[in-house]
Amino acid sequence: MTTTSEEVLSAEDVRRQVPMRRAIDAVREVLLEVAAGSFVLPPRLALGDGRVLVMTAFHQPTGTAAVKALEVRLDRMPAIIGTVTWMGANGRIIADASAITTLRTGAIAGVATDALAPRDASVMTLFGAGAQAPDQVRAVHTVRPLTALTVFDRDRPRAEKLLSELEGELPGVHLRSAGDVTTALTDVEIVSCATSSSTPLFPADALPARVHVNAIGSFRPTMRELPDELLATADLVVVEQIEAATDEAGEIIHALETGTLTRHRIHELAGILETAPETTGRTVFKTVGIAAQDWAVARLLSKT
Numbered sequence: 530m531t532t533t534s535e536e537v538l539s540a541e542d543v544r545r546q547v548p549m550r551r552a553i554d555a556v557r558e559v560l561l562e563v564a565a566g567s568f569v570l571p572p573r574l575a576l577g578d579g580r581v582l583v584m585t586a587f588h589q590p591t592g593t594a595a596v597k598a599l600e601v602r603l604d605r606m607p608a609i610i611g612t613v614t615w616m617g618a619n620g621r622i623i624a625d626a627s628a629i630t631t632l633r634t635g636a637i638a639g640v641a642t643d644a645l646a647p648r649d650a651s652v653m654t655l656f657g658a659g660a661q662a663p664d665q666v667r668a669v670h671t672v673r674p675l676t677a678l679t680v681f682d683r684d685r686p687r688a689e690k691l692l693s694e695l696e697g698e699l700p701g702v703h704l705r706s707a708g709d710v711t712t713a714l715t716d717v718e719i720v721s722c723a724t725s726s727s728t729p730l731f732p733a734d735a736l737p738a739r740v741h742v743n744a745i746g747s748f749r750p751t752m753r754e755l756p757d758e759l760l761a762t763a764d765l766v767v768v769e770q771i772e773a774a775t776d777e778a779g780e781i782i783h784a785l786e787t788g789t790l791t792r793h794r795i796h797e798l799a800g801i802l803e804t805a806p807e808t809t810g811r812t813v814f815k816t817v818g819i820a821a822q823d824w825a826v827a828r829l830l831s832k833t
């Protein structure tokens with residue numbers, strides 16, 4: 530007979546136990562394991578037009594699993610409420626899902642930025658100043674130490690508030706909010722999009738010729754942050770999993786439908802981690818989030 534334990538972890542517990550650097554390393558490792566076939570990852574169950582989401586990841590080599598159940602309401606703060614349940618050999622952990630979600634979504638953007646952004650990039654613009662925003666900045670700053678950060682939100686006071694909250698974590702970084710898209714994108718080297726937009730946030734020609742763009746916002750066919758022209762002309766379009774992206778990422782679905790993007794031009798992040806191709810133009814990383822990322826952070830909490 531084995532004994533088991535059960536722990537309940539708040540958002541503060543999760544944040545205290547998992548610094549961004551560890552989350553990035555764990556998510557990177559998990560992407561390679563997903564590519565090697567170590568996980569059973571059923572498609573995300575979405576109910577009520579994406580209002581209720583259930584995601585599961587089963588790691589075959591260890592027999593451990595993570596199950597995340599969320600309610601997403603974009604008209605509420607916080608938009609995401611739910612739990613992640615970790616099931617391991619020695620017990621169960623039930624943890625706050627919003628903290629795990631922002632951490633692992635930041636972490637995968639950190640992995641992609643590290644693989645794709647110019648080595649010396651240090652100037653970032655963030656679209657969206659909501660719940661995901663701080664960890665998007667923390668993740669990029671972890672892999673490409675920033676010298677300047679611009680935040681653009683359609684609700685400018687939210688951008689200002691985010692900047693004042695991040696100020697203490699970013700000493701020496703030039704911080705500003707932008708009132709228009711052109712100003713926001715001038716001389717930028719890394720763009721991160723974390724909005725619930727259903728129309729592209731900027732035209733492709735507002736971007737410099739050499740830039741890396743992360744987009745985390747869309748998870749339904751009707752949502753879109755990136756313009757087709759960017760996907761058509763980027764040197765590399767990278768996603769975490771082609772199946773998830775073609776099912777759920779609005780900009781990928783739209784660009785495939787209009788013929789501006791073809792499936793063979795879409796790469797999976799795991800495939801370029803070991804030897805990222807050299808590029809001198811634009812690169813794009815689009816994520817919708819997969820349960821293996823939640824598993825990766827939950828495993829750090831389980832200390833197994």
Ligand SMILES: NC(=O)c1ccc[n+]([C@@H]2O[C@H](COP(=O)([O-])OP(=O)(O)OC[C@H]3O[C@@H](n4cnc5c(N)ncnc54)[C@H](O)[C@@H]3O)[C@@H](O)[C@H]2O)c1
Binds near residue numbers: 630660723746
């Ligand atoms: N890829 C993933 O794994 C993943 C994980 C979590 C959340 N998300 C998605 O990311 C998006 C952002 O999540 P959140 O929790 O930060 O949401 P949120 O509602 O807390 O914040 C969104 C912010 O975007 C701003 N915004 C919306 N449309 C805009 C536009 N057109 N231009 C500029 N700003 C705009 C809003 O004013 C708001 O401040 C949501 O769509 C969410 O579902 C994706």
